[in-house]
Amino acid sequence: MSTVGSEANGRQPLLKIENLHKRFGELEVLRGVDLEVRRGEKVSIIGPSGSGKTTLLRCINYLEKPSGGHIYIDGTLIGEKKSGENYVHLSDRELARERQEIGFVFQRFNLFPHLTALGNVTIAPQRVLGLSREVAEKRGREMLQKVGLSHKVDEYPERLSGGQQQRVAIARVLAMQPKLMLFDEATSALDPELIGEVLRVMRQLADEGSTMVIVTHEIQFASEVSDRVIFMDQGRIVEQGPPKEVLFKPREPRTREFLKHIQAR
Amino acid sequence: MNFFQIIEDKGWYFFTTLLSGWPATLTVAIGSLAFALVFGLIVALMRMSRWKLLRWPATAYVEFFRGTPALVQLFVIYFGFPDVGYQPSPFQAAILGLGLNGAAYLSEIYRAGIESIHRGQMEAALTLGMTPRRAMQYIVLPQALRTMLPPMTNFAIVLLKDTSIVFTVGVLEVMALARQLVTETLMSAPIYLMAGAMYLCVTIPMARVAARLERQRQAWH
Numbered sequence: 001m002s003t004v005g006s007e008a009n010g011r012q013p014l015l016k017i018e019n020l021h022k023r024f025g026e027l028e029v030l031r032g033v034d035l036e037v038r039r040g041e042k043v044s045i046i047g048p049s050g051s052g053k054t055t056l057l058r059c060i061n062y063l064e065k066p067s068g069g070h071i072y073i074d075g076t077l078i079g080e081k082k083s084g085e086n087y088v089h090l091s092d093r094e095l096a097r098e099r100q101e102i103g104f105v106f107q108r109f110n111l112f113p114h115l116t117a118l119g120n121v122t123i124a125p126q127r128v129l130g131l132s133r134e135v136a137e138k139r140g141r142e143m144l145q146k147v148g149l150s151h152k153v154d155e156y157p158e159r160l161s162g163g164q165q166q167r168v169a170i171a172r173v174l175a176m177q178p179k180l181m182l183f184d185e186a187t188s189a190l191d192p193e194l195i196g197e198v199l200r201v202m203r204q205l206a207d208e209g210s211t212m213v214i215v216t217h218e219i220q221f222a223s224e225v226s227d228r229v230i231f232m233d234q235g236r237i238v239e240q241g242p243p244k245e246v247l248f249k250p251r252e253p254r255t256r257e258f259l260k261h262i263q264a265r
Numbered sequence: 266m267n268f269f270q271i272i273e274d275k276g277w278y279f280f281t282t283l284l285s286g287w288p289a290t291l292t293v294a295i296g297s298l299a300f301a302l303v304f305g306l307i308v309a310l311m312r313m314s315r316w317k318l319l320r321w322p323a324t325a326y327v328e329f330f331r332g333t334p335a336l337v338q339l340f341v342i343y344f345g346f347p348d349v350g351y352q353p354s355p356f357q358a359a360i361l362g363l364g365l366n367g368a369a370y371l372s373e374i375y376r377a378g379i380e381s382i383h384r385g386q387m388e389a390a391l392t393l394g395m396t397p398r399r400a401m402q403y404i405v406l407p408q409a410l411r412t413m414l415p416p417m418t419n420f421a422i423v424l425l426k427d428t429s430i431v432f433t434v435g436v437l438e439v440m441a442l443a444r445q446l447v448t449e450t451l452m453s454a455p456i457y458l459m460a461g462a463m464y465l466c467v468t469i470p471m472a473r474v475a476a477r478l479e480r481q482r483q484a485w486h
Contacts, residue, residue, distance in 0.1 A: 100394030
């Protein structure tokens with residue numbers, strides 16, 4: 001089970017998802033998803049709302065507990081461990097340790113309103129990684145500079161625009177130096193004129209070789225940045241491949257249908 | 266003797282006597298408030314726990330202490346505990362009684378405050394690698410505290426007034442001294458009115474603080 005399939009370079013994938021299922025009561029949101037993401041790969045997930053793409057993302061770092069299936073990052077099981085033949089859930093502390101490696105950018109930013117931009121970016125390095133204040137602040141300032149906000153270091157989130165808030169949220173994730181970054185419709189809550197600045201930062205991260213899984217409605221962005229595009233519908237991966245194929249020459253009728261809708265907007 | 270003459274003749278004596286009860290009143294108020302602040306938070310966290318074994322006793326506790334009169338609770342502690350081998354002093358009984366009672370009410374204020382913080386805050390903290398406990402400590406509670414301060418101040422006002430029942434277990438606070446003065450002079454109205462006025466002198470400023478906190482609650486800075 002742990003042998004990894006036909007990776008081109010033979011290395012184990014950074015992220016490996018096996019037969020993932022998720023039910024909310026009667027509702028089956030994920031119906032068996034398998035996915036592998038290589039180190040440095042950029043994968044975009046598109047699909048209609050309710051297709052399960054956000055739930056898939058949230059399962060990867062166990063914000064949602066999967067109802068079935070397993071997730072591995074760098075070969076390590078996420079959220080559970082093997083005890084003999086059985087899988088048991090990790091303790092809060094063990095789970096928290098695993099989550100440090102997985103950055104998550106939310107649609108609604110979720111900045112901490114009681115902390116400044118710098119405070120938002122330094123709190124986890126200080127409280128989780130145990131860095132000293134000086135080291136954490138140095139790193140925090142670098143990350144804020146990287147997202148183009150060195151002039152907003154001492155501002156509180158309520159004084160920042162949506163685009164600026166999302167960039168702080170990205171800096172906050174970067175400060176933890178995660179192996180994998182997950183973006184959950186990171187630009188969907190933004191006014192149209194603010195989307196560009198966030199996409200620019202994401203593109204820059206992609207260019208630097210970060211491993212990213214991006215749930216998005218920005219087809220143009222997905223086509224330019226991704227190595228692979230995945231189309232999901234009704235809790236399953238319907239089609240995947242290079243963006244040129246999935247986005248411009250889709251094989252599946254459902255993918256065609258969806259893209260037509262998106263473009264008609 | 267008419268009312269005003271009484272005040273003129275005996276007013277200063279009443280005033281100084283009642284004033285000497287304030288250290289006891291404040292000791293009980295502050296002591297039970299401190300107790301309720303700490304214990305109420307524990308109860309609130311237990312009520313929101315994942316584990317039934319913690320939730321259930323906490324819920325029973327809150328129901329019991331909110332559903333029975335504080336005076337009954339006080340009597341159980343002061344007059345009932347000796348039956349099981351522990352005789353609390355009047356102060357101990359008063360602080361424990363009002364503290365346990367207050368913790369039940371405060372736990373609900375804590376709970377409402379914590380639940381008013383958007384789920385995304387906890388989630389963001391978790392994704393950054395914090396344990397639920399740290400997320401509560403560094404992210405949720407500091408924000409919830411802001412929401413909770415106005416109702417907590419109101420609670421402190423209620424608690425201060427409720428200390429007037431602890432004369433029943435022998436604490437020599439303002440109300441106990443007022444009753445002694447009445448027994449001594451048989452002049453109820455001026456004495457009790459003066460006692461009431463003294464409570465007002467403390468509660469009105471507190472209420473104003475609560476109102477100001479309420480106004481400031483929305484803006485962060």
